[in-house]
Amino acid sequence: NAGVTQTPKFQVLKTGQSMTLQCAQDMNHEYMSWYRQDPGMGLRLIHYSVGAGITDQGEVPNGYNVSRSTTEDFPLRLLSAAPSQTSVYFCASSLALGLAAYEQYFGPGTRLTVT
Amino acid sequence: RKEVEQDPGPFNVPEGATVAFNCTYSNSASQSFFWYRQDCRKEPKLLMSVYSSGNEDGRFTAQLNRASQYISLLIRDSKLSDSATYLCVVNIKPGGGADGLTFGKGTHLIIQP
Numbered sequence: 001n002a003g004v005t006q007t008p009k010f011q012v013l014k015t016g017q018s019m020t021l022q023c024a025q026d027m028n029h030e031y032m033s034w035y036r037q038d039p040g041m042g043l044r045l046i047h048y049s050v051g052a053g054i055t056d057q058g059e060v061p062n063g064y065n066v067s068r069s070t071t072e073d074f075p076l077r078l079l080s081a082a083p084s085q086t087s088v089y090f091c092a093s094s095l096a097l098g099l100a101a102y103e104q105y106f107g108p109g110t111r112l113t114v115t
Numbered sequence: 116r117k118e119v120e121q122d123p124g125p126f127n128v129p130e131g132a133t134v135a136f137n138c139t140y141s142n143s144a145s146q147s148f149f150w151y152r153q154d155c156r157k158e159p160k161l162l163m164s165v166y167s168s169g170n171e172d173g174r175f176t177a178q179l180n181r182a183s184q185y186i187s188l189l190i191r192d193s194k195l196s197d198s199a200t201y202l203c204v205v206n207i208k209p210g211g212g213a214d215g216l217t218f219g220k221g222t223h224l225i226i227q228p
Contacts, residue, residue: 033213042119042202042218043159050212058214090158092213102147102206104213106158 001026004107006091012113013081021076021110023091030096032074033058033104034066036087043090049074050096081114088112118142119205124223128193135189136222138203146215147206148179148186152199153221159202162188190224198226 007022025032033048045058049068063085065077074093078085088111092104120139128134140148148165163170165177165186176189190197200221208215 031213035218040220042220044218045213045216048213056214094213102149102164102204102216103161104151104159104216106160108158 006107010111023074025093029093031094033092034076035090083114086114118217119219121219121222126224133191137185137187139185140205145205149204151202154199193226
């Protein structure tokens with residue numbers, strides 16, 4: 001199993017550009033999530049999904065869109081990039097059963113810089 | 116008061132020593148507790164869950180103190196490979212789901228030879 005994969009690993013955008021961060025998992029996990037991690041801050045939840053076709057907002061959803069058309073894929077779209085979105089983005093997945101739901105399997109991350 | 120607080124460190128500890136650090140949480144309704152480990156420029160990985168009765172996994176021991184609202188992580192006989200950032204994670208929502216998880220900012224541990 002590849003686990004959780006993310007592409008690209010690095011990205012530089014200009015202010016106002018849009019792009020999609022890709023995330024895929026091959027563990028048949030129901031739950032998938034997107035986080036951002038900034039220096040001096042804990043991981044913050046952007047959006048999450050409890051299954052195909054179902055998404056919901058996390059703590060910091062503004063400026064981001066998600067969709068979940070399949071169990072495996074959960075792309076994150078930046079609508080109009082801003083310097084405040086410079087961050088490391090982690091995608092995560094987990095099972096939906098009891099305590100296992102809390103074990104988040106993270107992808108390797110995407111380092112995004114917006115100039 | 117922040118929801119989950121950790122001493123950011125760094126904790127500089129000689130190899131072979133015992134080190135412990137705590138994490139305090141503010142929500143008394145918190146359901147579940149976890150320690151994650153994050154290596155430099157890598158993704159976080161679950162280290163261990165923290166049960167009410169305490170939890171031991173090899174050199175690692177995690178404890179929960181609900182009365183004082185903190186969890187702790189003790190590392191015995193520390194190894195160079197233990198150098199990492201340790202994230203405290205608290206869940207406030209029964210039934211699971213990422214939306215119930217709050218991550219601390221992490222404690223940076225450096226094991227010195």
